[in-house]
Amino acid sequence: MRYTDALSTHTSQAANKTLRNTYGLLSLTLLFSAFTAGISMVFNLPHPGLILTLVGFYGLLFLTYKCRNSAIGLLCVFALTGFMGLTLGPILNAYLSMSNGATLIMSALGMTGLSFLGLSAYALVSKKDFSFLNGFITIGFFALLFAMIAGFFVQLPALQIFISVGFTLFSGAIILLQTSEIVRGGETNYIMATVNLYVALYNMFLSLLSLFGMASDD
Numbered sequence: 001m002r003y004t005d006a007l008s009t010h011t012s013q014a015a016n017k018t019l020r021n022t023y024g025l026l027s028l029t030l031l032f033s034a035f036t037a038g039i040s041m042v043f044n045l046p047h048p049g050l051i052l053t054l055v056g057f058y059g060l061l062f063l064t065y066k067c068r069n070s071a072i073g074l075l076c077v078f079a080l081t082g083f084m085g086l087t088l089g090p091i092l093n094a095y096l097s098m099s100n101g102a103t104l105i106m107s108a109l110g111m112t113g114l115s116f117l118g119l120s121a122y123a124l125v126s127k128k129d130f131s132f133l134n135g136f137i138t139i140g141f142f143a144l145l146f147a148m149i150a151g152f153f154v155q156l157p158a159l160q161i162f163i164s165v166g167f168t169l170f171s172g173a174i175i176l177l178q179t180s181e182i183v184r185g186g187e188t189n190y191i192m193a194t195v196n197l198y199v200a201l202y203n204m205f206l207s208l209l210s211l212f213g214m215a216s217d218d
Contacts, residue, residue: 012185014185014188015182015183015184015185018182018187018188018189018190018193019124019182019183021190022182022190022193022194022197025074025077025190025191025194026194026197026198028078029077029078029081029194029198030081030198030201032078032081032082032085033081033082033084033085033088033198033202034085035082035085036082036083036085036086036089037085037086037088037089037092038089039086039089040085040086040087040088040089040090040093041089041090041092041093041096044090044093045086045089045090046090047087047090047091048086048087053087056083056087057080057083057084060076060079060080060083061080061195063076063079064076064077064080064191064192064195065192068189068191068192069189073191074191077191077194077195080195081198084198084202088202088206091206091209092105095209095213098213100216104209104212104213104216105209107208107212108205108206108208108209108212109205111208112201112204112205112208115172115175115204116175116201116204119172119175119176119179120175120179122176123175123176123179123180123183124179124183127180127183127184128180129180129184130173130176130177130180130181131177131180131181131186133173133176133177134177136173137170137173137174137177140166140169140170140173141170143166144163144166144167144170147159147162147163147166148163151163157214160210160214161211161214163207164207164208164210164211164214165207165211167203167204167206167207168204168207168208168211170203171200171201171203171204171207172200172204174196174197174199174200175197175200175201178193178196178197178200179197181193
């Protein structure tokens with residue numbers, strides 16, 4: 001009984017440490033990403049395009065994964081999130097060129113923040129096991145991938161709405177699952193936990209921004 005209690009306490013302490021490190025690193029990466037997005041906006045940098053964005057993202061993601069257990073992994077995380085911030089700048093500039101662009105951006109940002117806080121708080125307080133979402137996430141990934149490929153050939157507003165709503169739900173599921181795994185001790189690497197949460201927030205923000213833009217006919 002004593003051994004069980006000691007093991008439970010150790011697991012809880014390790015989970016709390018991972019959680020603190022994850023939220024701390026996530027805060028720093030979000031600030032750095034906002035900084036690089038601001039630089040991109042000020043200098044009006046062009047969007048690198050889909051292919052270069054995917055190559056840069058997955059290349060840096062792979063490098064982060066390989067170095068996740070070393071100090072170099074921290075540099076990789078900032079390189080990845082900084083790069084994503086640079087790709088976000090041109091998109092924000094495009095929305096700011098609209099009459100209500102600033103309102104759309106702030107609405108999407110606020111909704112993303114509230115969603116993250118709500119989902120994270122629920123996972124933290126309930127301590128539920130959300131591993132059942134793995135199936136939903138896997139199916140959702142392939143469904144969204146197929147929808148995005150179809151979107152290159154068929155320009156349908158309904159398809160764009162489906163993709164945006166799908167990515168919003170997909171991102172919410174990742175936030176729940178990742179937070180739950182940290183709390184329950186299933187995730188002990190705060191670098192990878194940070195990357196997963198950052199990508200979820202990035203996709204959720206862009207998806208909500210797209211939905212708000214379509215809702216306002218922009």
